Amino acid sequence: MSDHTAVESNRSHWDENASTYNSKFEKTILQIIAEVQARLDWIGVDWIEDSSGNETSESSSKGPTKEVRLLDYACGTGLVSRALAPHVTQCVGIDLSEGMVDEYNKTVENQGIPHSEMFAQVGNLLDESDPSPAALSGPEFYNFDIAVVGLGFHHFDKPSFAAKQLAARLKPGGVLLIIDFLPHGDHKHNHDHPAAHTVTHLGFSEEAVKTMFEEAGVGGRFEYDVVGKGIVFHGVKEEGNTMSRSVFMARGFKL
Ligand SMILES: C[S@@+](CC[C@H](N)C(=O)[O-])C[C@H]1O[C@@H](n2cnc3c(N)ncnc32)[C@H](O)[C@@H]1O
Structure with missing residues (x-):
């Protein structure tokens, strides 16, 4: 699949499915949020x-004393931002799909969260012919403490280029975290699977992710953790059954 095809398939599929994503995948989203939050120390x-309500020394009325900034790349409706928002000072989402970005920003607005603390922007950092797009060149799109891609890497044509592009947006010592599928069978010919044509990779082994992180300069203290129970995708059927996938989280520090 060429760059162009993957990008266009993804854009149109996620635009069409943006408004139903949260309701269709509610249980799955909550399951992944819980798995991310269980790994805060590990990340x-x-x-x-x-800062979500429990008064602590740092979240007193004076507010946090330091900045911790999250880049939620391929943010969709904001799963990763929802999981990590209580632990950071700013969430910045980027996604190819305007529909997904609208859903992300609608939720932020409905919750009364200031734009300066949480917003998403339409964009693509993965076009090798335009690696530094003007829309993503402001200082708010650099120097992140952590960049996360939740269930996005298997939609990218060149995951290794994605890792490099995200690494470039991190501070030295920043963390790249990827949440994606372990290697699995081919579902491209399964007509019940609506997103099949947007998928470019059938999961990633630990070795493949480690190499990708090392080549991107984010291989420091690399770890690949398999989410024990696996994740059930309640809204998707595969071979007549509800789709279930083994999921990993991999993280490394920018050297
Ligand atoms: C399965 S959804 C995951 C969304 C969200 N991270 C989550 O975990 O719920 C995949 C997302 O990747 C986005 N995407 C695909 N290719 C992209 C690219 N090149 N740049 C930015 N976003 C992309 C899609 O628009 C879609 O929102």
């Missing part, structure tokens, strides 16, 4: 204390 960022 290894120097988080701010939970």
Whole structure:
């Protein structure tokens, strides 16, 4: 699949499915959020204390004393931002699909969260012919403490280029975190699977992800953790059954 085809397939598929994504995948989204939140220490960022309501020394009325900034790349409706928002000072989402970005920003607005603390922007950092797009060149799109891609890497044509592009947006010592599928069978010919034509990779082994991180300069203290129970995709059927996938989280520090 060429760059152009993957990008266009993804854009149109996710635009069409943006408004139903949260309701269709509600249980799956909550399951992944819980798995991310269970790994805060393992991810290894120097988080701010939970600012979602529990008063702590750092989340007192004075607000957090340090900045912790999250890049949620291929953010969709904002799963990763939802999981990590209580522990960072700013969430910046980027996604190819305007529909997904609209859903992300609608939720932020409905929750009364200031734009300066959480927003998403339409964009693509993965076009090798335009690797530094003007829309993503402002200082708000650089120097992140952590960049995360939740279930996006298997939609990218060149995951290794994606890792390099995201690494470039991190501070030295920043963390790249990828959440994606372990290697699995081919579902491209399964007509019940609506997103099949947007998928470019059938999962990633630990070895493949480690090489990708090392080549991108984010191989420091690399770890690949398999989510024990696997993740059930309640809204998707595969061979007549509800789709279930083994999921990993991989993280490394920018050297
Ligand atoms: C399965 S959804 C995951 C969304 C969200 N991260 C989550 O975990 O719910 C995949 C997302 O990747 C986005 N995407 C695909 N290719 C992209 C690219 N080259 N740049 C930015 N986003 C991309 C799609 O638009 C879609 O929103």
